Amino acid sequence: MDQQADRVRSTKHVLRKKTINTILDQFDGELMKLSQSSRRKKYDKMRMDSYSFFRGSAYLFFYDVIDLPFAFHTPTDRPTWIMGDMHADNFSGFQNEDHHIVFDVDDFDEGYLGSYLYDVLRMVVSIRLMTAQHEWMPEEQDAFVEEYLKAYVKQLKRFEEGDEDPVSLEFSVENTKGPIKKTLKKLEERKHSHELDKQTIVDHDSIRSFDIGKEKLSSVSKQERNDLASAWKDYIKSLDPTTKQHERFYRIKDVVKKKGSGIGSTGLERYYILIEGEHSGDHQDDIILEAKEARTPIPAYFFSYDDQFWEDNKHQGRRVIHTQRAMHHKADPYLGYFSFRGRDFYVRERSPFSKELKDKHWTSHKDVKRTVRTMAKISAKSHARADADIDEGIMDYHSEGAILDAIGSEKKLFRHQLVLWSRHYQKIVERDYQLFREWLVEKEYFKS
Known part of the structure; x- marks a missing residue:
């Protein structure tokens, strides 16, 4: 037995x-x-x-x-x-x-x-x-x-x-x-400069850039940066017109690749992008954005296929921000999307005000x-x-x-x-x- x-x-x-x-x-x-x-x-x-x-x-x-x-x-x-x-x-x-x-x-x-x-x-x-x-x-x-x-x-x-x-x-x-x-x-209680202080440095010429010395940040090639800059125009076009700023506001100052991620996001490309913001001499208004690769969502492989859904959501980055705008009471004004090197991305602010609960x-x-x-x-x-x-x-x-x-x-x-x-x-x-x-x-x- x-x-x-x-x-x-x-x-x-x-x-x-x-x-x-x-x-x-x-x-x-x-x-x-x-x-x-x-x-x-x-x-x-x-x-x-x-x-x-x-x-x-x-x-x-x-x-x-x-x-x-x-x-x-x-x-x-x-x-x-x-x-x-x-x-x-x-x-x-x-x-x-x-x-x-x-x-x-x-x-x-x-x-x-x-x-x-x-x-x-x-x-x-x-x-x-x-x-x-x-x-x-x-x-x-x-x-x-x-x-x-x-x-x-x-x-x-x-x-x-x-x-x-x-x-x-x-x-x-x-x-x-x-x-x-x-x-x-x-x-x-956090300062507005929290994320800038954490992720960037200012050199002797008062130019702010990402701190490549950080464990989870790595540099990108000149070609990669140029390709991203070309795609950035599509991101600006995708922004909500009611909260959109003037084009110079989104000028790219620096780009790095973000290493490490959540469990389910392993293998997806991720970039931190430093933009101008409202131009000032002390660079305290610079803003860090995060561009993250988006792919077909897992439920799509198991739910019934819906032609209309895919007609409306051909771009996976757009689908992600569409979901966020639907489910949030207030949307991030930096939400947008673009395609880059054959992959879809969505963009959001890397906010200085972000905190998760702890184990305790x-x-x-x-x-x-x-x-x-x-x-x-x-x-x-x-x-x-x-x-x-x-x-x-x-x-x-x-x-x-x-x-x-x-x-x-x-x-x-x-x-x-x-x-x-x-x-x-x-x-x-x-x-x-x-x-x-x-x-x-x-x-x-x-x-x-």
Whole structure:
């Protein structure tokens, strides 16, 4: 009987490891065309813990869940913009267009049109994995997920009833508590020159440039810089005309390549670009922009193909900023896009006011509850803001009605099923993480 059980368990592991192998080779190899060196860097980050593995394998998540018969999906004819990779580390504090320090979602690389539920499913699993890292018991993890789901539905209801407006609602020092409030307060104390002081130097001729001595910055060739300068005209054309400055404002003063990145972004090209800003003698108004390569979003490989979507979003950089404008209450005035050396890029400000939560913020029960509750409200705001018919920031209707219709009167059942499912999928991720580590040794990415 023990041999039979071992054979069954071994077969399941072999089949799942083959699935992981196939998906990693298809996405990181065939589609992303990551070099062996880039794959090693990515997998080195993913092997840190099960949460890091989850963050770096969104394609495995969608492969697993895309055809599961969840009861609470919105209908296909009423999609909303989704982040496509919503997890606890994709929320942070930053300064918005009105110069308000706020806490919000901050990553739209996988933005796509579809059911809100995929964002929620990915988020609740991330809450479990994040809190498990900090040794919270499964029952406490259940409570944190329940807290998130309650706050999410409640916030959608507030929007539907007109108590709050998803377009104008923002989360600042005034209406947040705990770690988020503390993070925002620290941001408010920062100098405007924080990022310039961190990334640049001023020479004896008072010329500011990037500090190549920094570990994660590297120089670009003259030809690369010239090619980027030629493409920069398209970026300027792509800017929102209501916030666009005069052309000299965007004059490039220096360019470097940014090395290192998030887990899922490994292998994507990234540049820091120093621009003129409002010209002054002390160069304190120089601005650092980040140009990041954008590729086909992961959900696109699993959702039904939509001709109209791809007609509207041929440029992947435009798709990313389209998603951000849809899901944010205030857009970065530097959002734009261009193509360069056969790749699509989007541009945003490398803001001096940007800060993420720290590990220590997940160690107090009260703090975790406050944090997931605020993240739930932000998730609801982002989905209510987003709309299938949005065109450059103009909405025709809000999406919260479609989501509340999908949940219906079964709010308790909605929470109960997602708590149970998140517990189930957490175990799958933790098992996959161990199989992934075995696979890395077998493929000789790393020694045992």
